[in-house]
Amino acid sequence: xxxxxxxxxxxxxxxxxxxxxxxxxxxxxxxxxxxxxxxxxxxxxxxxxxxxxxxxxxxxxxxxxxxxxxxxxxxxxxxxxxxxxxxxxxxxxxxxxxxxxxxxxxxxxxxxxxxxxxxxxxxxxxxxxxxxxxxxxxxxx
Numbered sequence: 001x002x003x004x005x006x007x008x009x010x011x012x013x014x015x016x017x018x019x020x021x022x023x024x025x026x027x028x029x030x031x032x033x034x035x036x037x038x039x040x041x042x043x044x045x046x047x048x049x050x051x052x053x054x055x056x057x058x059x060x061x062x063x064x065x066x067x068x069x070x071x072x073x074x075x076x077x078x079x080x081x082x083x084x085x086x087x088x089x090x091x092x093x094x095x096x097x098x099x100x101x102x103x104x105x106x107x108x109x110x111x112x113x114x115x116x117x118x119x120x121x122x123x124x125x126x127x128x129x130x131x132x133x134x135x136x137x138x139x140x141x
Contacts, residue, residue: 012036012040012047013051013055015039015040015043016036016055017075019032019035019039020032020061020075024092024093025091026072028071028072028073030045030070032048033048052073056073061075061077062075064091065118066082066084072091074093081118082119084121084123085122085123085124085125086124087125087128087131088125092125
């Protein structure tokens, strides 16, 4: 197994992580780039992408890959699920759904070493539900 080179914490990486930690919206790399540029106007989109991938490899942040949508990033590494609104596309955390013991038995009975699990719940967010009554305040992701 090759030993990975230890990565120093660059000023750009520090700002990218700080800005991601402030957000609960699970931004795409492009969305985070727009935010980071406010603090680092000369940063490139490529630098943001490279640093996000490095932070994922180091398990500092999580990459959220959901079929049919852009990859998003999450600074919360504690296991949790997500719920996506099928109308506006927003992605929210679901922190209080316990893993069922029957599911765990099934997963571990197949011989795999399980390193993670992704469950996507879908629904209609509270703001989109309000839209039906003429009120909507959530910014589309």
